[in-house]
Amino acid sequence: MSRRTPRIFAATLAVAALALGACAEKTADEPAASGSSATASYPVTVGSLTLDKRPEKIISLSPTATEMLFAIGAGPQVSAVDDQSNYPADAPKSDLSGFQPNAEAIAGKSPDLVVLANDTNKIVDQLGKLKIPVYLTPAAITLDDSYRQITELGTLTGHADQATDVASRMKDDIAKLVKDLPQRAEKLTYYHELGPELYSVTSKTFMGSLYSQVGLANIADPADADGKNGGYPQLSQEFIVKANPDFVFLADSKCCQQNADSVKARSGWAGLTAVKNNQVVPLDDDIASRWGPRVVDLLRVIIDAVAKVPA
Template sequence: MKKRSLYLLLALLIILGSISGCSSSTSPAEDNPQQVAETIEITDDFGKVITLEKPAEKIVSLAPSQTEILFAIGAGEKVVGVTTADDYPEEVKEIEKVGGFDGWNLEMIIALEPDLVINYGQGSEEDNKRFEEAGIVVASFLPETIDDVMDTIEKIGVLTGNSDKAKEVVEDMKSERDEIISKVKDLETKRVFYEVYNDPLMTAGPGSFIDELINLAGGENIAKDADSPYPQYDVEKLIEKNPEVYLIPDDSTTTLETLKERPGFENIDAIKNSQVYFLDADIVSRAGPRIIQGLEEIAKAIHPEID
């Protein structure tokens, strides 16, 4: 009887040992989940599923706004190529320039061996094909609103492994936007015109960042009835609508003096009351984190009394 009990005890110990062995064989992966590679996947603004085996380590940015996003979320050290239009932050001046919006140096981009190229807009089908043939993943973004910009920031955060910082940037943007809106919400709405170009006269209509910024900043865009985001605008209609605030990008050839010399402009309230403001063109037009600074600039132009 004692022998039988001993055999049963030994059998039980063997079974328990086997179970323990099976369990311990899987524990390293459970204890250290980083050993298991997780595929990164997002969908870009053109419905393309972007897949990376790991966070991008070498990136070429084909737009200043995308470059600003990368630096803002802490991925600046991964950027190996930028455009000739890139000028912010200061560090981009030391990064390889791969061309401008009139064309890219494809050979240079491929030679940089990036694992990710980020487009503003869909980009050239032929260029994208060349990149993909070289094993380079291409992601394309075309944000049209501030919320779209925030979405782009978070997606680029995923692709670069900087999700936490990207979310932090977005939360800061939301907080700053809400603060600006709260300052102007009870103030009188003013009629605003934004001059994109002077000859022919062009403005920012519905669907443009400027239109959204004007509305959020407590203004009424007098070109809200335009049929495109950046239309030509009739001078007579402009004079008739009589804007109270006149906004101009600081890279324009228009000056306050040339504006006053235009026939009929002496009757515009904004001109008569010296409510003409030159805004930082990059801040108010680039679809990046600084777009909120653009909102603040426009809000202060429309309502100088706010802090």
């Protein structure tokens, strides 16, 4: 489990068990739509969190939250991000960990807001005792969860208008992408690979919900019908070969150098429909493990691959 993808998978699975972009590149890189951040009135309340003034030293310990904050125009207020936040490139990366957050290290940076993906080691309570406000952004299960987190971050940071605009553009872009998909008498099937160890996702996960929007059937669903794996079952070579998916989507192309050739070389995989029809699709590992604005980019890759198959 020393490789990058299994670590990401382990963290994602833990979140799933606990809680259960081209909006694109420009969404994060270009200034968000003009808004009233300078005149936003405080205090503001989201859930049980109330901020008396606009936060100016935000620490993000979630790569997804980092992308969201920069997308809505709150980037200048972010003083530090965790060691896995690599987008956008100019995010102030630090040695802070989101997987094993350390309250003392976080407090040492004097934040006025900390954004976390999960409450590992009861870090929320630890920071609460230090009077440090915390906003949790747990792993999304649906796109609505993603939209809600974006708009709530907008409210907290004084960028409500920009956040609403980002969420609206995501919805519009996704609707346009899905609208033109051909109707099929029988659904095409897919296997989504988290790592070479053959961990996958079911339709009950955020990633699975995206494939469902595209009209694809998930071969992994029967492997976790009882939900005991939290939507992230480990499949076997035999299971996948027998299921014979129409598509293989690789979310381990960067971390583990998986590609069409490496998949074809696996025992029994050369005969898969996905392999024979050149429908092994590499995904960006980072985007495929997050639920921020770049999910539009991810859907575009998936839809472009599906659209090539005659209805």
